[in-house]
Amino acid sequence: MTLVLAALVLAVAGTPSVNSVCAVFERMVKGPGSEEHVQGFYYFQAPHKVTLDVRSPVRQLVVFDGNTVTFYYPVENKAFRVKSRSPVSVPFLEALASVQPETKHLAQLGYTLSAHEFKGDTLVSRWQPPPKLKKALGALTLRETRGRLISFDELTPKGQLESRTSFANHVRFGSAYFPLEIRSESYLESESSEERVTYSNVEFNCTLPKEIASFSLPKTAILREVQW
Numbered sequence: 001m002t003l004v005l006a007a008l009v010l011a012v013a014g015t016p017s018v019n020s021v022c023a024v025f026e027r028m029v030k031g032p033g034s035e036e037h038v039q040g041f042y043y044f045q046a047p048h049k050v051t052l053d054v055r056s057p058v059r060q061l062v063v064f065d066g067n068t069v070t071f072y073y074p075v076e077n078k079a080f081r082v083k084s085r086s087p088v089s090v091p092f093l094e095a096l097a098s099v100q101p102e103t104k105h106l107a108q109l110g111y112t113l114s115a116h117e118f119k120g121d122t123l124v125s126r127w128q129p130p131p132k133l134k135k136a137l138g139a140l141t142l143r144e145t146r147g148r149l150i151s152f153d154e155l156t157p158k159g160q161l162e163s164r165t166s167f168a169n170h171v172r173f174g175s176a177y178f179p180l181e182i183r184s185e186s187y188l189e190s191e192s193s194e195e196r197v198t199y200s201n202v203e204f205n206c207t208l209p210k211e212i213a214s215f216s217l218p219k220t221a222i223l224r225e226v227q228w
Contacts, residue, residue, distance in 0.1 A: 017174050019046045022206035023199045031193040042199065043212050051212050063215060072217060079217050081225045111140065121145055138162065148177045161187050173204050 021044035029036045040054040054060040061072040071080040107113075110130030117124055123144045129137035138155035152165045163186045167179035180202065184195045217223060 017205075018044075019205050020044060020208055021202065021204055022208065023202040025052075026198050026200075028196045029193065030195075043208055045208060045213065051215065053212065061215070070217070072221065077218065077221050079221045079223045081223060082228050083225065084228045106140070114139070122150070149179075156188075163187065171202065178202070 021042070023042045025038075025040060025042045027036075027038040029038075037057070038054060039056040040052055043051040043053065045051070048066060050064040052060075052062040052064075054062065059073065059075050061070075061074065063070040063072070067084045069082045069084075073079070106127050110133070111127040113125060114128045115126045123142075125142045125144075127140040127142070128134075129139065135157055138157045138159065140155070141153040142149065143151045148170050149167055151167065153161060154163045156162045163184060165182065165184040168181040168183075170177040170179050172178075180199045182195075182197045186193045
């Protein structure tokens with residue numbers, strides 16, 4: 001999931017009627033000679049805090065809050081905290097996001113609409129990156145059907161298909177649609193990979209568990225901090 005994708009979709013944090021989200025998540029990442037499965041609970045807390053309560057393969061809490069990410073391993077009572085100079089892109093936040101066609105976010109990033117057409121009931125739009133970034137970023141292709149973003153292509157600067165992210169099983173909350181199944185594939189030989197994320201038992205404006213809503217590291221935890 002890229003920062004461009006994060007800007008493309010209207011994140012949960014940008015949906016005024018959503019103050020919290022609770023869900024069960026499963027994530028699979030498959031690369032050359034490796035496959036990883038992660039399961040746990042996803043919690044969103046307005047305005048921008050996300051907590052991943054990982055239960056498998058290891059017990060772990062990952063807290064994204066603005067420019068800070070905290071990894072806590074309760075069994076070992078050890079923690080690792082990363083402080084970034086800019087807001088951190090949150091895994092799964094892009095996935096569990098409202099996918100109304102918020103293309104204005106692309107325009108705010110400097111992207112320009114170069115073409116659009118209907119293929120049946122699907123609107124296909126193509127966006128060109130800012131002139132200053134054309135050596136680093138390629139064009140984007142969006143496909144929207146009945147107000148739902150169904151796929152997103154990212155091209156290399158040379159026009160090759162770099163990755164495709166597909167969205168399915170949308171649920172509606174208010175005027176927004178949220179995909180519960182996401183599949184992202186990379187097509188470059190040097191980093192060919194596949195990622196799948198699914199959500200279940202999703203609750204909007206849920207009551208967050210007390211230990212999540214007011215989480216803080218135990219005073220006895222061994223903490224290491226780094227600047228990034």
